[in-house]
Amino acid sequence: MSLHAQKNSKQSPNKEAETTLNKEEQKLLSYIDANLPRAIEMLKESVNINSGTLNIEGVKKVGALFAKEFEAAGLQTHWVSMPDSIKRAGHLVAMTPMAKNAQGIKKPKGKKLFLIGHLDTVFEPDMPENPFTMLNDSTATGQGANDMKGGDVVIIMALQALNAQGLLKDAAITAYLTGDEEHAGYPREVSRGDFIETAKQSEIALAFEGANGLNKVATARRGASGWQLNVTAKTGHSSGVFTENAGYGAIYEAARIVNTFRETLSTEKYLTFNPGVFIGGSDMQYEEAKSSGTAIGKTNIISPNAVVTGDLRFLTEQQKIDARATMQKIVDQNLNGTKATIRFVDGIPSMAPTEGNEKVMEVISGVTTSMGMGATTAGDPGSRGAGDISYVAQYMDCIDGLGASGRGAHAPGETINLKEFPVLIKRAALTIYRLTR
Ligand SMILES: [Zn+2]
Numbered sequence: 352m353s354l355h356a357q358k359n360s361k362q363s364p365n366k367e368a369e370t371t372l373n374k375e376e377q378k379l380l381s382y383i384d385a386n387l388p389r390a391i392e393m394l395k396e397s398v399n400i401n402s403g404t405l406n407i408e409g410v411k412k413v414g415a416l417f418a419k420e421f422e423a424a425g426l427q428t429h430w431v432s433m434p435d436s437i438k439r440a441g442h443l444v445a446m447t448p449m450a451k452n453a454q455g456i457k458k459p460k461g462k463k464l465f466l467i468g469h470l471d472t473v474f475e476p477d478m479p480e481n482p483f484t485m486l487n488d489s490t491a492t493g494q495g496a497n498d499m500k501g502g503d504v505v506i507i508m509a510l511q512a513l514n515a516q517g518l519l520k521d522a523a524i525t526a527y528l529t530g531d532e533e534h535a536g537y538p539r540e541v542s543r544g545d546f547i548e549t550a551k552q553s554e555i556a557l558a559f560e561g562a563n564g565l566n567k568v569a570t571a572r573r574g575a576s577g578w579q580l581n582v583t584a585k586t587g588h589s590s591g592v593f594t595e596n597a598g599y600g601a602i603y604e605a606a607r608i609v610n611t612f613r614e615t616l617s618t619e620k621y622l623t624f625n626p627g628v629f630i631g632g633s634d635m636q637y638e639e640a641k642s643s644g645t646a647i648g649k650t651n652i653i654s655p656n657a658v659v660t661g662d663l664r665f666l667t668e669q670q671k672i673d674a675r676a677t678m679q680k681i682v683d684q685n686l687n688g689t690k691a692t693i694r695f696v697d698g699i700p701s702m703a704p705t706e707g708n709e710k711v712m713e714v715i716s717g718v719t720t721s722m723g724m725g726a727t728t729a730g731d732p733g734s735r736g737a738g739d740i741s742y743v744a745q746y747m748d749c750i751d752g753l754g755a756s757g758r759g760a761h762a763p764g765e766t767i768n769l770k771e772f773p774v775l776i777k778r779a780a781l782t783i784y785r786l787t788r
Pocket of ligand 1: 469498499532560561
């Protein structure tokens with residue numbers, strides 16, 4: 352980082368800033384400019400293949416399209432299949448020869464990188480189509496354009512640019528594009544087993560989920576887990592409710608617990624929990640797999656059953672453990688005549704903010720500064736959900752949010768910002784370049 356670049360940090364990418372980029376880096380930028388139409392074409396082609404998580408054929412098709420492009424960048428690809436029982440397509444893996452021969456005699460230059468993308472989208476074939484369409488000269492819409500086929504193309508174009516300058520020869524890079532990020536198959540040990548094992552051979556994970564502007568990356572992501580509260584109670588005629596003998600019933604007890612969760616924990620930073628289903632009554636049925644249930648209840652009967660299910664999002668493992676302990680204590684203070692139990696289920700771990708992540712961010716900040724865009728800082732972890740990178744965060748340094756920018760991910764009109772797209776490809780290429788020297 353030179354003083355010269357700092358002085359220009361408020362300006363947009365310009366000629367002057369190029370003085371802080373070396374010859375190889377400048378060539379990378381020229382390649383990306385010259386090949387931008389191909390990047391848009393690749394994006395369009397991939398967006399126009401429906402790849403809803405459950406559309407196994409479609410996910411595989413997008414995988415085949417991207418595999419060709421990774422191979423054009425000199426990487427070797429293979430497909431990781433899932434057992435039929437998982438009902439998911441599988442994953443695409445692409446490795447530079449140096450990453451593939453991890454046990455080889457020659458050591459790679461720089462850090463071993465693990466680049467993360469996903470092939471699936473939230474849009475299944477039975478939802479309304481939204482083919483790739485230019486809305487104006489800098490915005491396009493289409494299913495997964497932003498989340499995250501745009502990010503996948505950022506990875507591919509960055510690697511193609513590096514390969515064109517012969518810069519991947521000594522680099523150990525693995526790109527891992529999962530086929531079920533939006534709705535990972537169960538059990539997670541199977542759907543994410545190979546992903547985690549493969550990642551462990553690398554030192555730094557970079558994920559290309561949606562970018563939040565040009566100067567922010569994610570150094571932390573919250574994890575997601577679930578809970579189910581079951582309440583049973585004495586039943587009887589409603590006229591006796593609140594009395595020593597009849598008690599309070601299951602609905603009052605479940606309401607007390609959920610409300611006390613809110614009163615006790617809702618102001619804790621980065622912690623959220625949301626009840627999604629709340630059922631109570633006499634003849635109650637709850638089907639976990641469908642998140643659905645029924646209840647019959649008469650107003651003159653004290654309810655004997657209630658069930659509530661919810662999520663729990665947290666920034667660190669410790670925060671999750673502490674929150675669960677507090678919730679358990681609240682559950683245990685049963686109202687007269689009732690009995691409550693809570694069951695916690697692990698979902699996606701969190702990517703906690705670490706010093707190592709911060710250090711990788713400094714490298715990226717050096718890149719954006721050299722590009723004349725100013726420094727890069729960490730985005731608010733509270734604004735992001737859980738992602739694939741979280742599965743490997745405990746093993747290595749991690750950064751997310753390196754993909755395409757846009758609006759409305761997961762909503763029908765999702766858009767990608769095509770003005771920022773080439774800048775983000777350049778940021779990715781220079782980051783990979785600097786980390787692998
Ligand atoms: Zn995504």
